[in-house]
Amino acid sequence: MAAVAATALLVAACGGGGETASTQPTKQTSTKASADTKPKATATKAPSDSEQLNTLLTERAYALHSGDEAAFLKTSTGTQATRDKRAIAAAKALPLNDVKMEADGTEIDGDRGTIKVHMAYRFDGIDEWYWKTSRMSVEKTDGGWKVAKDRPTYGTLAPWEHTRYKARSSKHFLALAPARMKVGKLMRDLEKGRTTMRRGLKGVKLPERVLVIVNRNSNDTKALTKDYKTLSAVVAIAEAQISTDGPARKVSDVSGNRVFVLWRSYGNRPPKARQRVIAHELAHVALVKRTGGRVPVWLSEGTAMYASGDVNRASDAGALLSGGVLRDSSKQKPAERALSLTRLAKPSSLNRMSAVGISFAYSYAAAAAYAIADKYGQGALLRLHAAFNSEKIKGKPGRKLTDKVFKKVLKKSLSQVESEVEAYARTKSPF
Structure with a gap:
């Protein structure tokens, strides 16, 4: 029962969410x-x-x-x-x-x-x-x-x-869904998503079996997890209880790994899109031990989008960087402010953003992950995780720490990497 004393609850709410950690x-x-x-x-x-x-x-x-x-x-x-x-x-x-x-x-x-x-x-x-x-x-x-x-x-x-669930099993998953809910090819989605994630992040190990809980909507999910904040675009959430140690806030213990799927947002998507959602969440499950308290949200979410093959996600950021204008002018500034590795340099950077800001932050995070993987290799994403968890690199989460990590791993400054990310994003612009 030692894990009851876990110091944080890590929630990765994807498709429009973020990561939050709360101390206990x-x-x-x-x-x-x-x-x-x-x-x-x-x-x-x-x-x-x-x-x-x-x-x-x-x-x-x-x-x-x-x-x-x-x-x-x-x-x-x-x-x-x-x-x-x-x-x-x-x-x-x-x-x-x-x-x-x-x-x-x-x-x-x-x-x-x-x-x-x-x-x-x-x-x-x-x-x-x-x-x-x-x-x-x-x-x-x-x-x-x-x-x-x-x-x-x-x-x-x-x-x-909370309610009556029906259990379904496959080789790598136990899925609980409301007893009367028809979930179609959910188990196939889960297994296909797992294959996609393993192909996208070679060498990263997943638990042999993962618990997935399907709920109708965000209200049902909120009944089961205390740190979930309602966001209209959320499709799925990966959750774990973690303990962190030392100045680098490295993860020392993990328990309670599970994935929530919100059927109202998930069920009407085409099969490939559903499988990408699963691959994204499983990337968070697989990387939870590497996602310490200093790992920036652009890296954790960007790596998950890279693992899921969500290559087109960078197009929104690219469009804005190429001079695109939103129909609602009041949302232009929040969207533009989200396109910054400095703005996304903390694990909690998404917490106070608007829905529009979060959407463009995800797009920019995808651009960052793909730009880095294309130029420095897929392994660079994992080396960056390791560097943020290293006590040899001093500093609190933020711009200065990110600059130190980039110089150590990529041999480039933050401003240089930012330029590379922006250039990559523009190549994905639809105009």
Whole structure:
């Protein structure tokens, strides 16, 4: 359960999104309940309230993992029992491999109390743990302690708590989609996208299997991930919990890798476009250990677009650099400001941009990645990632650090590389 204390949540929201990272305090855990083994009764002195609550979490985790509806409902009371009945029915349809619950602080006042609970769960064939933190209100009844209310601390739910999902499997993916949703050739898209990504980034290793969660829209996705910000153009999101260390903010631990697909934006696209979306997100999954806290957004997003074969994405930036004018003149300046490696030099550079600015930032990032790969080779993109993660190169994310990295890896200054990127983008202009 050490990964519960991950210091950041990395979200790569693509097709119009960005990467964000939010810090979380380290969680000191005091008790652990796992579904690996069924709890055994002890024949010693009467257990204390704290010990009874530990047993409650153990029984709740075990019942959830095993799909034992009766046992799960015995752990709650009132309206929570009603919610639990829906949740256990939905959980039984999923290939849950294990469930663990940890109490991180317990407060008891007579026959009532509150517990901060970290729940970890994983699925068959997926080597990742996923997390939910909640604050449980508990009540002491004639039948012992029961959960009266389970409130997600960050407003995020486990999949089975949100809606009923149907699980689909292929060689490299476990996909969860709403039970009544028709997803067509989703599994084919996933496998084809994986092939595209591996071809685009040779030598970069993907997890053997990846969890993909399909939702109808952004509202459904927001229920499952706390740092997701609604953007109308978002098609898919790669998410992971990461820990970073040292002055270079290098990634030291990764957990919770998964990809969200927003069907409303994704499902009506042609097959090749859908597969590019998947390849893009899988590039983020594959590169998450290399995407430390100093890697600029133009590099992380540009590399993902390069890996997905999204060569035409640079055309919008090229058109603007070639004198193109937007129909809505009020959007011209935000679009032009986005065409800058300096402006995109931080991991969080997209966070405060408008939708128009973000769209052109993505286009310029694609131009940067393709320009660098064409001139210096595909490996230069990975060498740049490594340099931003190197403690030998000092500095905070921004223009000065980018200049140092370019001089180290490409033997060119930031201004020289910027000129090369602009020249490449203009070659992709439609006029």
